[in-house]
Amino acid sequence: MTRRLLSWAESAVLPVVVTVLVAFLAAPLVVLVATAFTQTPYLSFPPDGFTLRWFEGVLSDPTWRAAAWNSLIIAAMSVGVAAVVGAPAAIVLARRGVRFAPSLTLLIMIPIMVPSIMYVLGLMLGYNELDVSVPTWGIVLALAVLTTPYLVRTLMAALEQLDPALEEAALSLGASRLRIWVEILLPNVAKSFFSGVSLAFILAFDELVVPLFLAGPDVPTLPVRIYSSVAYNVDPSVAAVSSLLVLVSALVAVLSARDNLRKPTTRKDGAPDGGA
Amino acid sequence: MTAGRNRGGARRAAWLPLAPVLTLYAIQFVVPMALVAVTSFRRHESAGEMGGFTTDNFAKVLQDPYYLGMLGRSLALAGETALLTAVLGYPIAYALARGPRWLKVVLLVVVMVPLMTSSVVRSFGWMVLFARDGIFSTLAGPLGDGPAGLMYTSTGVLLATAHVLLPFMVLTLYGVLDRLNPTLVQASMNLGASRTGTFLRITLPLSMNGVVAGMLLVFATATSAFVTPQLIGGTRYRVAATEIYEQSINLLNWPLASAMAVLLVAVALLTMAVYTRLSRDSGASGATGIIG
Amino acid sequence: MAELELVGLSKRYGRDLVLDDVSLSVQEGELVTVLGQSGSGKTTMLRSIAGFVTPSGGDVLVHGRSVLNAPINQRGIGIVFQNYALFPHLSVRQNVGYGLRVRRLPRHEIRERVDRELDRVMLTPYADRKPGQLSGGQQQRVAVARALVLRPRIVLFDEPFSNLDAMLRESLRRELRDLQKRLRFTAMFVTHDQREAMALADRVAVMRGGRLVQMGAPTDVYERPAHRAIAELLGRANLLDCEPATGEDGRALLRWRGHTLRTDDDLAGAGADPCVLLRPEYVAVRPGAPDPPAPNQLGGVLSSVEYHGSSRLAVITEPGGGTLLADLRAGPADPYLAPGDPVTASWPAAAVRVIGS
Structure with missing residues (x-):
C-alpha cells in the first residue's frame, strides 16, 4: 500500500468507529465465554470467581454429548x-x-x-x-x-x-x-x-x-438442546457449551482468513495462478 | 467446446447429472412448499384437524389487527435491520477493503466468527447482555429504556438481529468496495478533490449498488428471522416467523400458520428477485457469493 | 505428400461464417505462419485442426488421411497455447512429463526424455518449480517443451508470444525457429504480428474475414500482395490510386495526381483504376526540387519525420496535397532535411507494383 495523506475522517473517526463496531460484533460471544467460568450456579456477567466445572460437567454429561454427536452425524x-x-x-x-x-x-x-x-x-x-x-x-x-x-x-x-x-x-x-x-x-x-x-x-x-x-x-441436535436450555432452564453449562462452539468458529475463521488473504486476487498477464 | 457437443444424444445425456439434485428438490422442497400453499386454503376445524377449502385464513391474517400487526412488525424489523446493518456495516467494509493487512485479518476474523456461530448461541449472548441486571441494560438505562432491560423489547430484538445479519452486509459491501478501481480515487484526488470529497463523490456513489443489494439481502433474511425474535422477543414481542411456530407447533392451527408463511415467502421472494437483478447488474457477488 | 492439408474447411456459428472454404497444405518440416487480425478466423482454423472445434464443412487431412473423426486426445498434434495452459498444481517436470505418463511409458524413459527436453529449453534448474513461480518467458518454454517431448509430427502454436514483451519475443522467436529446423516438425503458427509472421515463416498464410486470401513465401506476400488490405496488413505501404495512360513512346504507364509512374509490371490486366503499391523503403529522398521532371519521381515538401532509430519515416506532401511515405536510410543524419524543406522523391520502376484494388 502506498503512503498517503489521511483525511481527518480516516485518521481519527474511522478507527474509533471500527473499534466500536468490532466490540459490537464480539460482545455477545465474549460475554458467553466469560460467563462460562463463573462460580455462581446462575449466569453472571462479569463472572463471579473462576471455575472449570461447567466445562467439565458439560463434557461428561451424556445428554450434551449425545446432542453434539447427533449434530455431527446429521x-x-x-x-x-x-x-x-x-x-x-x-x-x-x-x-x-x-x-x-x-x-x-x-x-x-x-x-x-x-x-x-x-x-x-x-x-x-x-x-x-x-x-x-x-x-x-x-x-x-x-x-x-x-x-x-x-x-x-x-x-x-x-x-x-x-x-x-x-x-x-x-x-x-x-x-x-x-x-x-x-x-x-x-x-x-x-x-x-x-x-x-x-x-x-x-x-x-x-x-x-x-x-x-x-x-x-x-x-x-446441539442447537436444539441449547435452544431449549436457554428458553427453559438456563445455567452456566449452556454458556460453557456455547463457548466451545465459539472457540471452534474462531479457529475455523482464523484459518480461513489467513487463507483468504494469502490468495492472490488478480491474475497478471493471463498467466495461470501459481500452484503454490 | 468439444466435438460431441452438438449431438442430440449427448445433449440429452447432459441432463443426467442434474437428476439427483432436481429429485431431491422436488421431494424435499417443491412438494412441501406446495403442501403449505394448499394448506393455507384449508379450513381449521380444531387442533390438528382440517376441513374443506376456504380463503378465511388469508382474510384473518390480513384483517385481524393481531396478525396484521405481526406481519407489520416483521416487515418493520426487517427494514430497520437493513438500515442499521448498512450504517454499521459500511465502515467495517471500508476498513476491510482499504485498511492495512493486519487490520484486514483482524476484521475478517471478527466478521467470520459470528457468521459461523449458531444464531442460537449468538442470541443467547445477547440475552445475557440484555438481562435485567446485565451491563447493557445498565448502560442503556439513560437512553430511555429504563432498568427493565432490553429483553422482550423491539430495540433488543433489532440489535440482536442486526448482529446476526451484519456479517452478510459487510461481506456484500466488501465485495463491491474491494473491486472498486483504485485509480478512480487517485484520479479524483489528482483532479483536486479532497479525500472526503472523493469519498462522497466517487466511492460512495459507486458502492451504492452494493449498499442496496446488501440491504435487500438483509431485509429478505430478516423478514423470516426466527431464532433471535423467539429468544429475545419471547411472547411479548412476537413476529410473523415466531407466530408461525406458535400456531403450527403449539396450537396446531396449520392453515393459519401456512397462510402466514405464504405471505412471508411472497415478500422474501419479491425482495430476492430485486436483489438478484441488482447484484447481477452491479457485479456485486453478494454475501452468498463470498461465503460460498 | 503434404503433412497437413485443409480442404474447403468451413465453420459457421449461427449465421456467422467464421471460416469460409479454406484450403491449404503444409509440407513436411515446413513452418507456416497464419497472419490475420482478430476475427479473421485464424484461431478457429487452428482449433479445427486440433479438434476443439468441429468444422461445419470440409476436411482436415494428416498424411492424406482425414482426422475429423479422431478424438482430440488421439490426434497426435501438439499445441502451444496463448496463455500456455500449464497445469498450475504440477511442477515443471510433471507438466512436461504429463503426455508421456498418459502414454504409460516406463518411468526411466519418461525421466530421460523430460530431462533432455528441459535441457533443450534451458529449464533444468527450474524443473521442480511450479508454473506460478516462473516468468512469462520460462512458462512459454515449458509449454513448448511439454508439446515437443511427445515428438509430434505437427505442432500448432496459438499466438504463443503475445503476452511477452518485444525483446523476449524476438529471442524466443529465434529459439523456436532453430528448434523447429533441428527437430524438423511441421508447424503452424498463428499470430497477428506481421513481423513475427514473416520472420518465422517458410510460408505465410494471410487470413481475412474467414477466408484464406493469400499464401506464399514472406517475400512474395510482402512484395506481391494480392490485395491492398494485405499490403497494409504486412507493413507500411503507399497505396496509390492511379489511372492508366499512354506515354509519348507508346508504352503504357500510370498517372497519380499528375505524376507519371512507370512500372515493370504488365499493365494489361490492371483495369480502369489500378492500385499501385510502393513500399516506403524503395522511395529515395534528396533535398531540392526535381530538376527536369521525369517519371517515377515527384517534388514535394517534407511535412514530418518520425525517428525510428534504425531508420526514419518521412511524410512527403506533393503540391496537390497527396502524401507519400518514405524511409530515410540509416546513416549520419542529413542535417539539411528538416520539415518544411522542399525534397524530391524517386523510385525505381521495379518498385512500382500493380495490385488489384
Whole structure:
C-alpha cells in the first residue's frame, strides 16, 4: 500500500468507529465465554470467581454429548448428500453443458432465498399427512436442501475460474476425459470444494429451525438442546457449551482468513495462478 | 467446446447429472412448499384437524389487527435491520477493503466468527447482555429504556438481529468496495478533490449498488428471522416467523400458520428477485457469493 | 505428400461464417505462419485442426488421411497455447512429463526424455518449480517443451508470444525457429504480428474475414500482395490510386495526381483504376526540387519525420496535397532535411507494383 495523506475522517473517526463496531460484533460471544467460568450456579456477567466445572460437567454429561454427536452425524450426512447431488450438477452447469444453464443455476439457489420456515413447515405437514414420525434421514435430507446451494455455488465458481485451455492442453497431450478430471481439474478445484463443504457443514451443524420443527425431543441436535436450555432452564453449562462452539468458529475463521488473504486476487498477464 | 457437443444424444445425456439434485428438490422442497400453499386454503376445524377449502385464513391474517400487526412488525424489523446493518456495516467494509493487512485479518476474523456461530448461541449472548441486571441494560438505562432491560423489547430484538445479519452486509459491501478501481480515487484526488470529497463523490456513489443489494439481502433474511425474535422477543414481542411456530407447533392451527408463511415467502421472494437483478447488474457477488 | 492439408474447411456459428472454404497444405518440416487480425478466423482454423472445434464443412487431412473423426486426445498434434495452459498444481517436470505418463511409458524413459527436453529449453534448474513461480518467458518454454517431448509430427502454436514483451519475443522467436529446423516438425503458427509472421515463416498464410486470401513465401506476400488490405496488413505501404495512360513512346504507364509512374509490371490486366503499391523503403529522398521532371519521381515538401532509430519515416506532401511515405536510410543524419524543406522523391520502376484494388 502506498503512503498517503489521511483525511481527518480516516485518521481519527474511522478507527474509533471500527473499534466500536468490532466490540459490537464480539460482545455477545465474549460475554458467553466469560460467563462460562463463573462460580455462581446462575449466569453472571462479569463472572463471579473462576471455575472449570461447567466445562467439565458439560463434557461428561451424556445428554450434551449425545446432542453434539447427533449434530455431527446429521450435519456430516446432509453435507454428504449435498455433495453427491450437488457436484455433478455444478460440473454440468459450470460447463454450460445443458440448455438454460443460467436459469437452472438460479433454480438451485432458491432454497437459500426462501425463508426456510416455509418448507420446513411443509415437510412437517407432509410427514403428518403420511402419519409417520420424522426419521433421522428426514432431517438429513431437509438440511441437504439447505446446504446444496452453497456447495454448488462454490464448486461452480471454482470451475468457472479454471482456464478452459487446461482441459484442451491435457486433451492435446493425449489424456482421456476421466484422467483430465482426476488429474487436472479436480486437484485445481479441491481447495475451493473443501471450503464449500466446510461452510455447508457449519451451516448444517448450526441450523435450528429444521430440527426444531421436524425432530421431537428424542433426537435433539446441539442447537436444539441449547435452544431449549436457554428458553427453559438456563445455567452456566449452556454458556460453557456455547463457548466451545465459539472457540471452534474462531479457529475455523482464523484459518480461513489467513487463507483468504494469502490468495492472490488478480491474475497478471493471463498467466495461470501459481500452484503454490 | 468439444466435438460431441452438438449431438442430440449427448445433449440429452447432459441432463443426467442434474437428476439427483432436481429429485431431491422436488421431494424435499417443491412438494412441501406446495403442501403449505394448499394448506393455507384449508379450513381449521380444531387442533390438528382440517376441513374443506376456504380463503378465511388469508382474510384473518390480513384483517385481524393481531396478525396484521405481526406481519407489520416483521416487515418493520426487517427494514430497520437493513438500515442499521448498512450504517454499521459500511465502515467495517471500508476498513476491510482499504485498511492495512493486519487490520484486514483482524476484521475478517471478527466478521467470520459470528457468521459461523449458531444464531442460537449468538442470541443467547445477547440475552445475557440484555438481562435485567446485565451491563447493557445498565448502560442503556439513560437512553430511555429504563432498568427493565432490553429483553422482550423491539430495540433488543433489532440489535440482536442486526448482529446476526451484519456479517452478510459487510461481506456484500466488501465485495463491491474491494473491486472498486483504485485509480478512480487517485484520479479524483489528482483532479483536486479532497479525500472526503472523493469519498462522497466517487466511492460512495459507486458502492451504492452494493449498499442496496446488501440491504435487500438483509431485509429478505430478516423478514423470516426466527431464532433471535423467539429468544429475545419471547411472547411479548412476537413476529410473523415466531407466530408461525406458535400456531403450527403449539396450537396446531396449520392453515393459519401456512397462510402466514405464504405471505412471508411472497415478500422474501419479491425482495430476492430485486436483489438478484441488482447484484447481477452491479457485479456485486453478494454475501452468498463470498461465503460460498 | 503434404503433412497437413485443409480442404474447403468451413465453420459457421449461427449465421456467422467464421471460416469460409479454406484450403491449404503444409509440407513436411515446413513452418507456416497464419497472419490475420482478430476475427479473421485464424484461431478457429487452428482449433479445427486440433479438434476443439468441429468444422461445419470440409476436411482436415494428416498424411492424406482425414482426422475429423479422431478424438482430440488421439490426434497426435501438439499445441502451444496463448496463455500456455500449464497445469498450475504440477511442477515443471510433471507438466512436461504429463503426455508421456498418459502414454504409460516406463518411468526411466519418461525421466530421460523430460530431462533432455528441459535441457533443450534451458529449464533444468527450474524443473521442480511450479508454473506460478516462473516468468512469462520460462512458462512459454515449458509449454513448448511439454508439446515437443511427445515428438509430434505437427505442432500448432496459438499466438504463443503475445503476452511477452518485444525483446523476449524476438529471442524466443529465434529459439523456436532453430528448434523447429533441428527437430524438423511441421508447424503452424498463428499470430497477428506481421513481423513475427514473416520472420518465422517458410510460408505465410494471410487470413481475412474467414477466408484464406493469400499464401506464399514472406517475400512474395510482402512484395506481391494480392490485395491492398494485405499490403497494409504486412507493413507500411503507399497505396496509390492511379489511372492508366499512354506515354509519348507508346508504352503504357500510370498517372497519380499528375505524376507519371512507370512500372515493370504488365499493365494489361490492371483495369480502369489500378492500385499501385510502393513500399516506403524503395522511395529515395534528396533535398531540392526535381530538376527536369521525369517519371517515377515527384517534388514535394517534407511535412514530418518520425525517428525510428534504425531508420526514419518521412511524410512527403506533393503540391496537390497527396502524401507519400518514405524511409530515410540509416546513416549520419542529413542535417539539411528538416520539415518544411522542399525534397524530391524517386523510385525505381521495379518498385512500382500493380495490385488489384
